[in-house]
Amino acid sequence: xxxxxxxxxxxxxxxxxxxxxxxxxxxxxxxxxxxxxxxxxxxxxxxxxxxxxxxxxxxxxxxxxxxxxxxxxxxxxxxxxxxxxxxxxxxxxxxxxxxxxxxxxxxxx
Amino acid sequence: xxxxxxxxxxxxxxxxxxxxxxxxxxxxxxxxxxxxxxxxxxxxxxxxxxxxxxxxxxxxxxxxxxxxxxxxxxxxxxxxxxxxxxxxxxxxxxxxxxxxxxxxxxxxxxxxxxxxxxxxxxxxxxxxxxxxxxxxxxxxxxxxxxxxxxxxxxxxxxxxxxxxxxxxxxxxxxxxxxxxxxxxxxxxxxxxxxxxxxxxxxxxxxxxxxxxxxxxxxxxxxxxxxxxx
Numbered sequence: 488x489x490x491x492x493x494x495x496x497x498x499x500x501x502x503x504x505x506x507x508x509x510x511x512x513x514x515x516x517x518x519x520x521x522x523x524x525x526x527x528x529x530x531x532x533x534x535x536x537x538x539x540x541x542x543x544x545x546x547x548x549x550x551x552x553x554x555x556x557x558x559x560x561x562x563x564x565x566x567x568x569x570x571x572x573x574x575x576x577x578x579x580x581x582x583x584x585x586x587x588x589x590x591x592x593x594x595x596x
Numbered sequence: 597x598x599x600x601x602x603x604x605x606x607x608x609x610x611x612x613x614x615x616x617x618x619x620x621x622x623x624x625x626x627x628x629x630x631x632x633x634x635x636x637x638x639x640x641x642x643x644x645x646x647x648x649x650x651x652x653x654x655x656x657x658x659x660x661x662x663x664x665x666x667x668x669x670x671x672x673x674x675x676x677x678x679x680x681x682x683x684x685x686x687x688x689x690x691x692x693x694x695x696x697x698x699x700x701x702x703x704x705x706x707x708x709x710x711x712x713x714x715x716x717x718x719x720x721x722x723x724x725x726x727x728x729x730x731x732x733x734x735x736x737x738x739x740x741x742x743x744x745x746x747x748x749x750x751x752x753x754x755x756x757x758x759x760x761x762x763x764x765x766x767x768x769x770x771x772x773x774x775x776x777x778x779x780x781x782x783x784x785x786x787x788x789x790x791x792x793x794x795x796x797x798x799x800x801x802x803x804x805x806x807x808x809x810x811x812x813x814x815x816x817x818x819x820x821x822x823x824x825x
Contacts, residue, residue, distance in 0.1 A: 493741075508622055509629040526651030527630065531622060532659035532741070535615075539663055540738045557622050 495576065496523065497533045498542065498561065498569040505560035507548075508534060534559050542568050597643040598627045601653065608657035611819045612664040619660060623650070658742060661823035665751060665816055666739035672758055672812045673731030676765075679801040680727050683720070683769065686794040690772075693790045694779070705778040712778075716771025723764035730757035748820045755813040762802075762809045769798045 500506070500514040511534070512527050537543040542565035548558045561569065585591060602620050609616035630646035631639065650656075693699075701709050734754035740747050776795050780788045 507625070509626045526655075527626065527649050528623070528651035528653075528656045529659070531619060531626075532656065532663060535619075535660065535663050536739050536741070539667060554625060554628075555621070556625050557618075 492576075493525075493529065493533050494537060494542075495569070495572040497530065497537060498565055498572070501543065501559060501561050501565075502569060505558045507556040507558050511559070537565065541565075597640060597647055598624070598631065601627065601647045601650070605653040605656065608653045609660060611657075611661065611815070611822065612668075615660060615664050626650070658823040661819050662741065662743045662747065663739045665743060665747075665819055666734075666737065668812050668816055669734040669751060669754055670731075672808055673727075673735040673754075675808045676727040676758060676761055676805055677731050679805045680724055680761075680765065682801055683765065683798050684724075686798050687720075687772065690776070690791050690794050697787050699779065699787065701779050702781070709775055709778050712771050712774045716768050716775065719764045719767035719771060723761045723768055726757055726764065727761035730754050730761060733757065743820050743823050751816055751820055755809075755816065758809045758813070762805050765805060766802050769795075769802045772798055 496515055497511060500511045500518065503514070506514065508530050509527075512525075512530050515523050515525070515530075534543060534545070538545055538559070542562060543559045544562050545557050545559045547555050549555050602624055605623060606616050606620050609619060627643070627646045627650060630649065631642040634642035634645055636642050636645070734750060737750070772795060776791045780791055
């Protein structure tokens with residue numbers, strides 16, 4: 488189930504700012520309270536796929552330690568896609584909550 | 597441990613050497629970070645744990661295969677569309693040149709030229725419609741997470757369309773070759789430089805399209821069958 492939403496999760500993890508793959512994984516773990524513990528390698532196909540779709544850009548950056556890392560950042564389309572997916576997810580989540588709680592969901596404004 | 601894992605990953609990604617090189621460089625840094633941040637004192641064990649957390653290289657390669665296939669299909673489409681546009685520009689340049697130097701078709705070649713011109717015209721527009729259609733069909737799709745049966749079907753359809761477009765473009769350029777030969781004749785003159793140069797460019801483009809379509813279609817079929825569901 489988590490894999491079905493991986494793209495949205497990766498976009499959300501990059502919303503605070505550009506980051507390399509390892510930092511993206513750390514951010515996902517931190518923000519999910521360690522609930523999302525994917526095989527770490529899974530993040531790279533997602534990053535490449537999102538870049539190919541134009542939702543992310545990337546560039547090599549050399550750190551002060553001299554190590555080179557590929558840093559990913561949301562593009563304008565990526566920011567828009569995240570915002571759209573967030574809205575859809577909230578609507579879906581509200582509907583599920585309402586269903587489980589037995590209360591009718593509020594219609595989106 | 598990390599080095600052995602990277603070698604295995606590079607081997608699994610051998611279907612796309614450029615992608616393999618980039619992925620291995622990224623993963624090397626990731627595993628070094630993961631091992632360095634592991635609190636365990638034993639470095640070998642830290643590396644071992646980093647590699648286990650990263651996942652199976654073949655499973656990763658299967659996910660990258662879908663990305664690689666999407667990129668290759670898009671590249672064939674781009675080459676096709678570019679070739680069509682340049683062939684069109686060459687045709688227009690030749691026609692403009694003939695008008696400029698008042699170079700008409702010899703009387704005795706007009707009947708044959710009329711037939712060849714019609715075949716040429718239909719073949720070219722067929723290449724335009726099918727080539728651009730194939731590009732839009734496969735080029736605008738995002739790569740799926742994995743190469744499933746549906747995506748393999750789409751790739752096969754796109755490859756077929758690219759082949760039909762490449763064949764139609766070859767027929768069109770052959771028509772151009774015949775029409776130019778009928779007009780220019782056997783003797784060489786300085787005025788023939790433009791038609792011959794433009795035709796040479798068209799022939800080179802068709803060769804590039806056929807080569808790109810053939811090599812990419814073969815590679816795509818191999819990768820899709822290796823990693824497909």
